[in-house]
Amino acid sequence: xxxxxxxxxxxxxxxxxxxxxxxxxxxxxxxxxxxxxxxxxxxxxxxxxxxxxxxxxxxxxxxxxxxxxxxxxxxxxxxxxxxxxxxxxxxxxxxxxxxxxxxxxxxxxxxxxxxxxxxxx
Numbered sequence: 001x002x003x004x005x006x007x008x009x010x011x012x013x014x015x016x017x018x019x020x021x022x023x024x025x026x027x028x029x030x031x032x033x034x035x036x037x038x039x040x041x042x043x044x045x046x047x048x049x050x051x052x053x054x055x056x057x058x059x060x061x062x063x064x065x066x067x068x069x070x071x072x073x074x075x076x077x078x079x080x081x082x083x084x085x086x087x088x089x090x091x092x093x094x095x096x097x098x099x100x101x102x103x104x105x106x107x108x109x110x111x112x113x114x115x116x117x118x119x120x121x
Contacts, residue, residue: 015042018051018080018090025079026069033068035060040097044090051090054097062096069094 019042026037036058043052057065069076073092081089 011044011046011048014048014084014086015044015051017084018042018044019053021080021083022053022076022092025076029068029072029075031068031072033060033064034072035065037065037069038100040099048086048088048090051092053092053094055094056097056100066094066096 019039022042023039026034026039038056038058039053040056041052041054043054045051053069055065055069070093073094077089077092080092
């Protein structure tokens with residue numbers, strides 16, 4: 001039974017290592033569509049066959065960046081294979097994460113509402 005409990009921890013450790021290594025590998029890419037990328041999370045499937053990689057972008061077009069990252073996924077996976085000490089390196093699937101973008105939009109709306117309320121008072 002002890003073996004089953006360690007599997008989720010191993011998954012989290014692998015996801016964390018993939019996230020760190022990918023951040024370095026992405027910085028080395030020369031594709032102009034890939035701007036200043038921040039990796040937010042990596043979710044690895046239970047069988048380690050697939051990994052969803054969630055990212056945000058400081059500068060650039062999110063759709064173009066997502067396409068470029070997914071086109072480079074094989075190259076990045078190969079780079080991970082050389083770094084990670086595991087038998088199966090997952091296939092990478094990049095997804096633009098709008099969480100940060102939405103938070104900024106909400107912050108603007110809140111500030112506007114507060115400014116309007118201050119004028120009314």
